[in-house]
Amino acid sequence: MDDQELTSEELAVLALERRGWGSPGAKERAIREELGLAPVRYYQLLNALLDAPRALAHDPVTVNRLRRVRDVRREEREG
Numbered sequence: 001m002d003d004q005e006l007t008s009e010e011l012a013v014l015a016l017e018r019r020g021w022g023s024p025g026a027k028e029r030a031i032r033e034e035l036g037l038a039p040v041r042y043y044q045l046l047n048a049l050l051d052a053p054r055a056l057a058h059d060p061v062t063v064n065r066l067r068r069v070r071d072v073r074r075e076e077r078e079g
Helices: 008-018 024-035 039-050 053-058 058-079
Strands: none
Touching: 008 024, 008 039, 008 053, 024 039, 024 058, 039 058, 053 058
């Protein structure tokens, strides 16, 4: 696979993150039903994607937004 190619699973994770969610329960349900993943596994994949240059190249708006959220949460935990 070329470094710029994302797997179908990675593309699905990014697509799910682009959607708006009315409640955390709705997102967790979609993770299980649409992707067939446990939420823990989903968030592991998502965090790895946020550090992948190919994900940034594919969807810079979503990846940068999620990186900012992750950074804020990290600072809150550490600070």
